[in-house]
Amino acid sequence: MEEEVRYLPPPHRYAVCSNDEVPIKSFYQDIFSDVFIFFHPFIKPVTLPLERYFSVPLLGKHEIIRHCEAVRWQEFLSLSGINSIRHLDIGLRTGISGLNEKHADEQLAERVFAVCDEHRLVPPTEGFLPELLINDVLSAVKKEGYEWLWVGDEFCTELKLEYIDDLITGDTLERHNLFTHDQSLLITTHWDSHFSMICSNDRNRMERIVQDCNLEGFYCDDCTEIYWSVRN
Numbered sequence: 443m444e445e446e447v448r449y450l451p452p453p454h455r456y457a458v459c460s461n462d463e464v465p466i467k468s469f470y471q472d473i474f475s476d477v478f479i480f481f482h483p484f485i486k487p488v489t490l491p492l493e494r495y496f497s498v499p500l501l502g503k504h505e506i507i508r509h510c511e512a513v514r515w516q517e518f519l520s521l522s523g524i525n526s527i528r529h530l531d532i533g534l535r536t537g538i539s540g541l542n543e544k545h546a547d548e549q550l551a552e553r554v555f556a557v558c559d560e561h562r563l564v565p566p567t568e569g570f571l572p573e574l575l576i577n578d579v580l581s582a583v584k585k586e587g588y589e590w591l592w593v594g595d596e597f598c599t600e601l602k603l604e605y606i607d608d609l610i611t612g613d614t615l616e617r618h619n620l621f622t623h624d625q626s627l628l629i630t631t632h633w634d635s636h637f638s639m640i641c642s643n644d645r646n647r648m649e650r651i652v653q654d655c656n657l658e659g660f661y662c663d664d665c666t667e668i669y670w671s672v673r674n
Contacts, residue, residue: 453598457621459630459639462668466639474628474641476648479666480659481527482566482636483512483574484558492562502613503573512574513563514658522557524550531636531671538568540634545672566636570618571629575655577610579629579640582654583622586647594619596633632668 460469466477487495490509495501501509515530524530533550535541558565566572571579583591584606591609594601596618603623620629627647631638637659642648651657667673 450597450599456625456628457592457594457598457601457619458596459618459632460668465665465667466662467664467666470641473625473643475643476641476645477662477666478640478648478652478657478659479637479662479670480575480640480652480657481515482568482572482638483514483658484518484566485564485574486511486513487562487564492564495564503576504613506573507577510574516658518557521561522553524553528671530554534565534568534636535634535671537565538634540568541672568636569631569633571631571638575657578655579651580606580610582651583627583629585654586627586650588622588627590623591620592623594621635668
């Protein structure tokens with residue numbers, strides 16, 4: 443007997459990250475009018491040894507917040523001599539084998555890791571909302587009048603309604619997507635990228651969140667894609 447093949451229905455676009463087949467704003471057309479990409483910072487352990495960051499058991503979110511500092515991409519450019527955010531993104535992606543041979547740049551990847559070793563930094567994490575920023579983002583969303591968020595996995599196959607204060611005080615956040623019950627705001631991250639996105643149909647609200655959290659990044663234009671650094 444032939445095995446049955448089951449296909450998932452397409453996910454709700456207000457609840458998942460854009461795919462890499464179309465520009466980001468095209469993916470969210472008629473759902474969100476604006477998208478802000480914010481970079482995951484490099485991590486600098488300050489009050490514990492660098493080796494402890496990589497040891498088992500892994501540090502929880504609150505330990506990372508307590509013992510580590512964020513290093514912004516612009517600061518890393520100054521440390522490394524890498525000449526643009528675009529090249530830094532290519533170096534980071536190459537370092538996780540996230541680009542094909544045509545776009546990869548091993549020299550940039552080697553430079554990123556060499557500077558991390560020299561300055562005892564941890565590269566940004568890919569595929570997860572960043573521990574050093576997520577509590578600030580959640581607090582900013584709460585200031586906009588929300589108390590609850592839907593928390594979902596990568597493909598919107600599992601959802602759970604969570605109280606924002608519980609997300610802030612909790613020590614782990616292993617999901618990829620957070621969205622409001624009115625479907626007007628989404629915080630999401632791409633599985634193979636060192637950045638996350640805030641998507642909204644209210645530009646003023648988004649600007650307040652970006653300002654409140656001092657997020658480093660840029661607003662998408664109509665052509666911005668997930669792999670924006672290799673498209674320019």
